[in-house]
Amino acid sequence: MESMKRENYDLLESIAKPVLDDKVYYMQLSSAGMMDLNVEKVMDDSYAISHYGTLNGDAMADPDVEIKVDLIHRTITPVAYQNDYVGTYQRNDSDEVEIELNEFINEWLKGIKNSQYKVTRILTDENEFNVSDNPKELLRFCRENGVGHLAAKQKNVSRNER
Numbered sequence: 001m002e003s004m005k006r007e008n009y010d011l012l013e014s015i016a017k018p019v020l021d022d023k024v025y026y027m028q029l030s031s032a033g034m035m036d037l038n039v040e041k042v043m044d045d046s047y048a049i050s051h052y053g054t055l056n057g058d059a060m061a062d063p064d065v066e067i068k069v070d071l072i073h074r075t076i077t078p079v080a081y082q083n084d085y086v087g088t089y090q091r092n093d094s095d096e097v098e099i100e101l102n103e104f105i106n107e108w109l110k111g112i113k114n115s116q117y118k119v120t121r122i123l124t125d126e127n128e129f130n131v132s133d134n135p136k137e138l139l140r141f142c143r144e145n146g147v148g149h150l151a152a153k154q155k156n157v158s159r160n161e162r
Contacts, residue, residue, distance in 0.1 A: 001012060001095075005075035011109035012049070012069075012076060015039065015117070017146040019047065020069065029117035029150065033034045035062060037117055043065045045069050046079070049105075053085070060084040065105060118152040 016039040018024045029037040029055050035051040042048050050064035066079040072091045078101035119142050121130040129138040131152050142151035 001040055001102060002075065005077060006073075008076040008102060008105050008109060009069070009074045011106070011113060012039075013074075015109065015112060015147070015150070016049075018122065020071065021145065023145050024122045026121075026123040027119060028121040029112075030120045031115045031117040034115055034117070036120070039111055042066070045071075049108075055085070059158075063108075064110075065101070067105070076102075076105065078102060117150065119147060119150045120145060120152065 013020055015029065015037075016027050019027055019039050019041055022041070025041045025089070027039045029039075031037075038048070038050045038052065040050075042050045045068050047067050047069055048064060049067065051062045053060045053062050054136055061082045061084045063081055064085040065081050068077045068079055069075075070077070078092050078098060080092065081086065081101055081104065090097060090101070092101055119131075120140060121128070122138065122141060129141055131138055136150060139148075139151045142148050
């Protein structure tokens with residue numbers, strides 16, 4: 001189980017390194033045809049990874065997973081899983097549940113990594129960067145913080161648009 005916890009840490013780090021490095025407390029990533037991915041630092045070692053949709057105007061977790069991150073040992077331990085669309089809430093209260101949640105996180109993060117998600121918004125204590133308002137700053141931030149591969153490509157601006 002420890003090897004999967006480390007693999008999950010590495011997968012999350014490839015997607016949300018600035019959150020793990022405490023450079024930002026929130027990142028949103030988007031991919032065409034997919035729900036936005038949210039990664040948020042909740043408390044000191046507690047993080048949330050989620051997709052949210054809407055149903056009848058209500059936000060719906062699909063899923064929302066709370067994890068504990070051990071930065072020293074580079075591991076992730078799932079705490080809870082919620083999926084509002086199927087009415088599921090599960091706490092990590094046994095070895096069996098922990099194995100099941102680690103396997104889910106592993107497959108989910110691999111899928112996210114392969115789905116060409118791009119960073120669209122980040123929040124720090126001082127700033128907000130988003131792809132629609134300041135794409136160059138977002139690109140710079142991503143490159144400087146280990147997730148340049150997730151930065152949205154800059155469109156060439158024609159001379160008429162300058």
